[in-house]
Amino acid sequence: MKRTGFLYDERFLLHVTGFNHPEAPDRLVAAYRGIAEAGLLSKLTVIRASRPKLKWIEAVHSPKYIWRLEEACILGMNEFDCSDNLMCEDTFETALLAAGGILDTLKLVMEGEIDDAFCAVRPPGHHAEVNRALGFCYFNNVAIAARYLQREWSIERVGIVDFDVHHGNGTQYIFERDPTVFYYSIHEHPSFSYPGTGHEFEKGSGPGHGYTLNSPVLPGKGDKEYKELLERDLFPAFERFKPEVILVSAGFDAHVDDNMSSIKLSTEGFSWIMEKIAEMAEKYSQGRIISILEGGYSLQRLPVLIKNHVEILLRQ
C-alpha cells in the first residue's frame, strides 16, 4: 500500500458561489463523505492547508491580477471577470489556501514523506489564465504546482494529465512554449463544449511545440473512445517524455450522470483512466502523482468517483 496524502481543509468551503451555482461547497462535502464512509481516512495522511508565499502565485499570475482579486473581495464584489465566477469575501483567501495546500502536499511528496496524493480543493484552477479568471477558476492550481516543482525542486520534466471534461485553456496557455512541462488534455470536443479550445492541432508553440497534446472527444462518446484516445495519444507521449512527476487535473464532469457535458464516461471508465495514470507514474515518476480536483458536479456520483480515485492512489 502506498503512503497517500489527502489534502482537505474545511476552509475550502468558505468560497461561497451563491444559490444554485454548480461549483458549490457541497461538492467537497460529497468528496469527503465518499472517502470517510469508505473508511479510507485512517489509511491516508490528511493534510491541512497553509497560506503559500505570494511568489508561488506570482510564478503563474501577474501581481496586478492577484491584487485585483484581493481587492474585489475586500470591496465585497460578488462577480469577478465573468458571470461564471461568482464570489464572496472569502474567495481570495480560499483560492490562496487551495494553492498553498497543494504546495504543502508537493513538499511532502518531494521529501519522501508520502508517495502520492489527492488534493480535494476548490475553487478549481485549470481555466484560470495569467490575467483572467474563467469557468469557476481563480488561481491555476496545477500550473502553480508545476512551477513550484520546477523552481523549488529542479524538476526538469513535469507531466500534466487533465481529464476534466472541459479543456484546460489556462494551463495550456501558461505552458504552451515550455518544453519542460508536458500538458495532455482529453475533453469534450471544443465545438460542443466550453471553453472552445483544445483542438487536435493545438500542439504548443516555439520551443514548446510537441509538448502540448489534446484529444477531443465527440459528444455522446464514452469509455471506448477514451481508451482508444489515451492509448493512441497519451501513453506513447509520456513514454517518450518520461515525466519525473505526474500532476493530474482531476475533473469528474465527464461522467454520464454529470449534466455539465454530453460525454458518457462510466464510473469504471474513470477508474481505468486513473489506473493507467498510476501505472505510468510507477514506470516513469517513482510513483509520484499529485492529483488535484478540478470539476465534477454530480453530488450523487462524486463520493464514489473520488473514493475509487483515492483507492487507486493507495493501490491497496
Add this chain to the structure above:
Amino acid sequence: MFIDKSMTKKVITVETDTTIFEAKEKMEKNNIRHLPVVEKDNTLVGIITDRDIRSAMPSITVTDQDSAKERERIFKLQVKDIMTRNPVAISSTNTLEDALLLIQKMRVGAFPVVDPQGKLKGIISVRDLIRAFINVLGIEEPGTLLCILVEDKIGQIKRIVNAITEENISLGSILVARHWEEGKKAVFPYLLTINVARVKKKLESLGFVLLNPMEWTLDQLPKGE
C-alpha cells in the same frame, strides 16, 4: 460591413515586366497566393496567382533535350505573359457580403480592391473573410455553443434571448441556420459561460428542442449554388 475595414491595405504587388521567378519569390517570402499587377501609377492591370506560375513552370516530364530551350523561355517569361488581365475587382464601398457571394460565384481566392479611377487600394482574400467570420462567430472567446430547433415564426429568438438573459449569461453571438427541416430553423447561441446546464433545462421547459450535437450543421445551403 465594408470591405475596406477587413481588406489588407499594404498590398504586395508586381509590375507587368517583373519576371515570374521574382513573382514566385515574392509569394513565397510573404506567404501569399495572389499578386495584383499594377502600372507605375498604381492602376490595376491584372492579377497573378501561384497557380498561374505553377502552370507556367516546366513539367517534370520535359526531357533534357528540350530543357535548355525550355529553361531559356521560362527565364524570359514576365508577369504580363501569364497574368489574368482585367481581373474581377471590387470597390472598397462593396460589403463583406458582396465579397462572400462573389467569391462563391466566381470561384476565386481573392479580389483586388480599387477606387473609381481603377487605382489599387487593397486586396481581400478568403483568409480575410474567414477572419471576419471567426469574429462573427465569437469562437475565440471562451464559451459554449447550443443548438435549438425552433418553429419558423416571429418571436422565437426573443424568447430564447430572454431565457439566456434571465440566467445572467452573456451572449457571444447568435446564428440562425435556414433550410432546416420544413417550417423549422436552427438557432445557435454562443454563450460566454461554462454553466449551460440550467439554461438548457429552462429552454426545454419553454418547449424548445435542443438538438443532439452530432446532428448540428450550418451547411444547409443547397450544394453548387
